[in-house]
Structure formats: C-alpha cells, structure tokens
Amino acid sequence: xxxxxxxxxxxxxxxxxxxxxxxxxxxxxxxxxxxxxxxxxxxxxxxxxxxxxxxxxxxxxxxxxxxxxxxxxxxxxxxxxxxxxxxxxxxxxxxxxxxxxxxxxxxxxxxxxxxxxxxxxxxxxxxxxxxxxxxxxxxxxxxxxxxxxxxxxxxxxxxxxxxxxxxxxxxxxxxxxxxxxxxxxxxxxxxxxxxxxxxxxxxxxxxxxxxxxxxxxxxxxxxxxxxxxxxxxxxxxxxxxxxxxxxxxxxxxxxxxxxxxxxxxxxxxxxxxxxxxxxxxxxxxxxxxxxxxxxxxxxxxxxxxxxxxxxxxxxxxxxxxxxxxxxxxxxxxxxxxxxxxxxxxxxxxxxxxxxxx
Amino acid sequence: xxxxxxxxxxxxxxxxxxxxxxxxxxxxxxxxxxxxxxxxxxxxxxxxxxxxxxxxxxxxxxxxxxxxxxxxxxxxxxxxxxxxxxxxxxxxxxxxxxxxxxxxxxxxxxxxxxxxxxxxxxxxxxxxxxxxxxxxxxxxxxxxxxxxxxxxxxxxxxxxxxxxxxxxxxxxxxxxxxxxxxxxxxxxxxxxxxxxxxxxxxxxxxxxxxxxxxxxxxxxxxxxxxxxxxxxxxxxxxxxxxxxxxxxxxxxxxxxxxxxxxxxxxxxxxxxxxxxxxxxxxxxxx
Numbered sequence: 001x002x003x004x005x006x007x008x009x010x011x012x013x014x015x016x017x018x019x020x021x022x023x024x025x026x027x028x029x030x031x032x033x034x035x036x037x038x039x040x041x042x043x044x045x046x047x048x049x050x051x052x053x054x055x056x057x058x059x060x061x062x063x064x065x066x067x068x069x070x071x072x073x074x075x076x077x078x079x080x081x082x083x084x085x086x087x088x089x090x091x092x093x094x095x096x097x098x099x100x101x102x103x104x105x106x107x108x109x110x111x112x113x114x115x116x117x118x119x120x121x122x123x124x125x126x127x128x129x130x131x132x133x134x135x136x137x138x139x140x141x142x143x144x145x146x147x148x149x150x151x152x153x154x155x156x157x158x159x160x161x162x163x164x165x166x167x168x169x170x171x172x173x174x175x176x177x178x179x180x181x182x183x184x185x186x187x188x189x190x191x192x193x194x195x196x197x198x199x200x201x202x203x204x205x206x207x208x209x210x211x212x213x214x215x216x217x218x219x220x221x222x223x224x225x226x227x228x229x230x231x232x233x234x235x236x237x238x239x240x241x242x243x244x245x246x247x248x249x250x251x252x253x254x255x256x257x258x259x260x261x262x263x264x265x266x267x268x269x270x271x272x273x274x275x276x277x278x279x280x281x282x283x284x285x286x287x288x289x290x291x292x293x294x295x296x297x298x299x300x301x302x303x304x305x306x307x308x309x310x311x312x313x314x315x316x317x318x319x320x321x322x323x324x325x326x327x328x329x330x331x332x333x334x335x336x337x338x339x340x341x342x343x344x345x346x347x348x349x350x351x352x353x354x355x356x357x
Numbered sequence: 358x359x360x361x362x363x364x365x366x367x368x369x370x371x372x373x374x375x376x377x378x379x380x381x382x383x384x385x386x387x388x389x390x391x392x393x394x395x396x397x398x399x400x401x402x403x404x405x406x407x408x409x410x411x412x413x414x415x416x417x418x419x420x421x422x423x424x425x426x427x428x429x430x431x432x433x434x435x436x437x438x439x440x441x442x443x444x445x446x447x448x449x450x451x452x453x454x455x456x457x458x459x460x461x462x463x464x465x466x467x468x469x470x471x472x473x474x475x476x477x478x479x480x481x482x483x484x485x486x487x488x489x490x491x492x493x494x495x496x497x498x499x500x501x502x503x504x505x506x507x508x509x510x511x512x513x514x515x516x517x518x519x520x521x522x523x524x525x526x527x528x529x530x531x532x533x534x535x536x537x538x539x540x541x542x543x544x545x546x547x548x549x550x551x552x553x554x555x556x557x558x559x560x561x562x563x564x565x566x567x568x569x570x571x572x573x574x575x576x577x578x579x580x581x582x583x584x585x586x587x588x589x590x591x592x593x594x595x596x597x598x599x600x601x602x603x604x605x606x607x608x609x610x611x612x613x614x615x616x617x618x619x620x621x622x623x624x625x626x627x628x629x630x631x632x633x634x635x636x637x638x639x640x641x642x643x
Contacts, residue, residue, distance in 0.1 A: 079537075085538035088557060
C-alpha cells in the first residue's frame with residue numbers, strides 16, 4: 001500500500017517561504033492534482049516528495065515509512081518532467097531501461113521489461129529511435145515508460161503536458177487517465193491547466209503562497225469553494241466578482257444588494273449586514289425576459305468559442321466587465337443591451353477576508 | 358508586358374569589400390604557410406643545395422635522405438616516446454580534473470563556488486616564467502629534475518583552468534532536469550557525470566583534447582628547464598639537438614619538424630568534426 005502523507009512540510013529558500021506547513025494525506029491508488037498560480041509552491045512540494053528538494057521542516061511518509069531524509073532513488077517514487085528529461089544520447093529503449101541498468105539488472109531481464117512497457121504504451125516501433133527523432137507526444141510516452149518500468153509506489157508528474165500542443169494534450173490526458181486505471185498506483189500531478197485538474201483528479205489540492213487553500217473532489221471545489229481564491233481559480237472562464245452589501249430586506253430576510261439589484265441571499269443562517277463580494281460563474285448568468293431580469297448589461301465584446309460564446313458586459317455596478325456564457329452563436333453585437341438574470345442558489349458570497357459566507 | 362517593362366532591373370553596384378577581405382585573408386594565409394613551405398622545401402633538399410642558398414627553389418629531384426636519417430635515428434624514437442609519455446597523461450589528467458571541477462561548479466554550486474571558479478580560471482592569465490625558478494627549486498628538492506614527472510605535473514596544473522572553464526560552461530548547458538531524472542533513476546553524482554553529462558559533452562572534450570595535446574606536444578619551455586640528459590628530451594628539444602658539431606642540419610631539422618607536427622595534425626583531424634561544433638556551441642539556439 002503506497003499511501004503518501006505530508007505532515008507540516010515546509011520549504012524556505014533563504015527568507016522566502018515557498019511551502020508553508022502543508023498537511024496532506026493521499027490514499028493508495030488516489031490521483032491527486034496540485035494546482036495553483038505560478039510561484040504557489042506546487043512544484044516545490046512535488047520535488048520535496050521526490051527527494052530532489054529537501055524539506056526545511058516536517059515529515060514525508062510513503063507507505064508508512066518516513067522518507068524525509070531518504071535519497072530520491074530509494075523513496076520508491078518516479079517522476080515525469082515537463083521537459084521530458086530524456087537522455088539525448090540514448091535511444092528510447094536505453095532511456096526506459098536506464099534505471100534498471102544502474103541497478104545492474106541482467107540485460108535479458110531489462111530487454112523483457114522494456115518490451116513490456118513499450119507494449120503498454122504502444123511505443124514498440126520507437127524503441128530504437130533517439131529522442132530527437134521523436135515527436136513531443138512520443139517523447140512524453142517514453143518518459144512515462146521510464147517512470148513505470150521500475151514499478152514505483154508513487155508517480156509524480158510535473159506539468160507533463162505543458163509542452164504539447166492543444167490536440168496532443170487532450171490525447172495524452174486520456175492516456176494518463178487510462179494509465180491511472182491500469183497501474184493502480186498513487187499519483188501526484190502538478191498542473192496549471194484546470195481542465196487537466198478537473199478531468200484527471202480524484203481530489204484537487206489548491207495551493208496559494210505555499211499553503212493549501214482547499215482540498216476536495218473537483219466538483220466540490222467547483223460547487224462549494226472554501227474562499228474567494230479557490231472560487232476564482234477553479235472554473236474557466238473565471239467567476240465574476242462583484243462588490244455588494246448585505247442588507248435587511250422586507251420581512252427581515254437578508255438581501256444582497258449590488259447597484260440597483262437586490263437578491264435574497266438564500267442562506268438559511270443569519271448573515272450580518274455589511275460589505276461582501278458576490279461571486280457568480282459566467283455559466284450561472286442567463287439572458288432573461290425584461291420581467292425576470294435582475295440587471296441590464298451592455299455588450300462590450302463577444303468571444304465565439306465554437307461550442308459556446310462568452311459575452312463581456314459593461315454594467316453600472318461593476319468596474320470590471322461581467323462575463324456571461326451563452327449558447328453556440330448568439331446574435332449579439334457590441335453595444336447591444338442584454339437583460340440578465342442571476343441563477344438563484346448558484347451564486348456565492350464572500351466576506352471581506354475572502355472566506356465564504 | 359508594359360507593366361513588366363516599367364520595372365527597372367535593379368542596378369548591381371560593385372561591392373569591393375568581399376574582394377578586399379578575400380585578398381587580405383589570402384595574403385595572411387600565405388604569410389602563415391610560408392615558413393611551413395620553407396621547412397618542407399628544405400626537408401627534401403640535400404645539405405649542399407641548402408648551403409648554396411637555394412632555400413625557396415623547387416628542387417630538381419626529391420631527396421628523401423633527410424627523412425630516412427630522422428626515422429632511422431634512435432634518439433628521435435626516444436624523443437617521440439618521451440613526448441608521448443608527457444602529452445598523453447597530462448592531456449588526460451588536465452581534462453579529467455577540469456571536468457570534475459567544471460561539473461561541481463556547474464551542477465553542485467556551494468557558497469563561494471563562483472569566487473573559487475574565478476580564482477581557478479585566473480590561472481590562465483598567469484605567466485609561466487614567474488613560477489619558473491620556484492618550480493625548479495621545488496622539483497630539485499624532490500629530486501625530480503631530469504625526469505618527465507615535473508613536465509606532466511606542470512602541464513596538468515596549467516591545463517586545469519582552461520579545462521575547468523570550458524567544461525563548466527558546457528555542463529551549464531546540460532539541463533538540470535537530466536541530472537535530476539538520472540538521480541531519481543538511482544544514479545549517484547559520479548554516474549550522472551560519466552553516463553549523462555560527459556557523453557553529452559563530447560564536443561567540449563574534443564576541443565580540449567585537441568588544444569591540450571597540441572599545446573603540450575609543442576611545448577619547448579618546460580622540457581628545456583626540467584630535462585638535462587638527451588634520454589629525457591622531448592621532440593621539440595630534439596629538433597634543436599639535431600645539428601652537426603660545426604653546422605646546422607637544416608634538411609634533417611626540417612624533416613623532423615614536419616614529422617613532429619604530424620601527431621597534432623592527426624589529433625586535430627580526428628576530432629575535427631567535434632572541434633568545429635564545440636567552437637560554435639551556444640552560438641545559436643537549439
């Protein structure tokens with residue numbers, strides 16, 4: 001069983017605290033994705049798990065064994081790098097078998113296992129080629145092959161698809177998902193691509209400034225973000241944030257007011273009056289009839305993405321344009337006035353501190 | 358057609374610069390080649406022809422006697438052997454030590470490593486004459502005068518700065534991810550160096566092998582200082598020694614000069630492909 005646990009793991013580079021007391025438990029066979037903005041510490045955390053970076057404080061346990069001070073090769077981890085990190089002077093087969101050669105495994109055994117891995121990844125015809133003779137996707141397959149041949153307990157992926165073009169990224173994403181099902185191994189995956197995170201992860205860990213903001217299944221992070229940062233980070237296009245205020249409405253029911261709009265908060269618990277931020281995803285705003293509309297917005301730009309379109313609306317209550325997601329090809333033009341309704345029960349309220357209400 | 362007729366042919370103005378540069382380079386090449394041509398011509402002439410002052414004339418018939426004399430001379434064999442015994446270990450040792458130091462400076466930096474790197478590289482600018490007497494006294498005290506050891510040691514030491522500089526700069530271009538990938542696969546630093554970094558640094562190694570071999574093979578100063586007997590002389594001293602009691606044997610010296618330069622030429626030709634690549638490395642992306 002290869003469960004992975006981090007206990008108060010920190011890392012500082014001089015006076016810069018890159019990872020700040022991270023506690024995280026990952027079950028055997030779980031696929032966990034670390035996401036966060038650049039410099040949030042996700043790659044550093046991954047490198048600490050691999051052993052390439054020492055922890056300044058805390059403990060790392062793999063399969064119940066404390067590996068905090070254990071050499072990288074003896075931790076039972078394998079890592080796939082963003083740049084593939086294939087050895088240019090070795091063929092694909094030599095790259096895949098490199099670790100076994102170092103471990104002085106007999107040649108026949110290496111050849112057998114390389115062939116086995118190549119079959120799994122469908123790269124048998126490429127084994128004799130050098131990395132320079134391979135495409136980006138093929139290189140990444142070879143890199144994955146090198147990582148799986150040693151049968152590690154934990155797989156670490158450091159933005160493995162970032163260097164691929166969009167179409168190839170989708171294909172490789174599928175391959176990694178299949179690999180996950182086939183290998184039954186614990187996987188930790190770093191990415192800044194939300195689609196990768198949402199589609200691959202059993203659980204997503206959102207990091208910011210070296211701290212965990214929220215951990216949970218993708219749909220939980222999407223539906224019930226713990227704070228404004230997670231709400232803004234998860235979901236594409238990003239959530240709209242509008243300055244608002246909680247006021248006592250008729251009958252004492254708290255209302256959230258922004259500009260001329262007043263909506264029932266819909267919260268069962270009491271909400272104290274005061275300034276808040278209203279968060280609503282573009283897909284939870286609709287073009288409504290004049291009677292049903294909560295506000296009107298003037299179309300500034302329309303982005304047609306094929307299967308959907310995004311319209312950026314100027315309003316009289318927000319300096320930032322409000323984004324609304326629409327069906328395929330709406331007959332909209334800049335300057336058009338749109339009546340918009342906010343989906344009840346789907347908006348979020350955040351305190352000034354950023355915590356969800 | 359009328360439109361085409363209106364488009365005037367661009368006037369090709371004569372640019373004299375390529376021609377000027379070509380001529381200047383040609384003159385320089387001739388100046389560089391002239392001594393070699395002189396040596397070559399003198400090596401295939403009889404002593405009498407040379408004595409008559411016909412150095413630059415083409416001989417009416419080729420005289421191979423000078424080459425035969427040189428190749429049959431047991432002293433020349435010894436000079437070659439001595440030079441090889443100095444050049445091979447000093448070349449290998451300086452490159453090996455430079456590679457080790459370069460790897461540490463490029464991939465395993467520590468506090469003060471940049472300063473130490475500068476100190477080592479500054480050794481390149483150190484005039485050897487300054488340390489000539491102290492070194493003579495040192496090796497004399499160690500009873501190593503008239504042996505080949507001092508020459509090997511000095512050439513190894515003096516080669517370390519350039520070897521460290523070049524190897525450090527080359528290793529710096531080897532992505533860190535390769536080292537990390539190798540470490541995760543179970544490699545120690547020595548295995549990273551020998552199995553990943555060095556095989557990727559063949560151009561730099563070829564450049565250094567050529568430069569070091571040529572420099573040490575052609576050296577005159579250090580063998581002159583540290584060897585005394587003819588048994589320990591290297592080839593460059595041997596050329597000077599090959600003279601008659603009352604006359605200079607121009608033909609024989611010319612023949613030996615050309616034979617002596619063959620090993621460096623062979624080394625250069627052997628590494629030529631890597632050498633050119635190494636000299637231009639990092640000049641363009643990719």
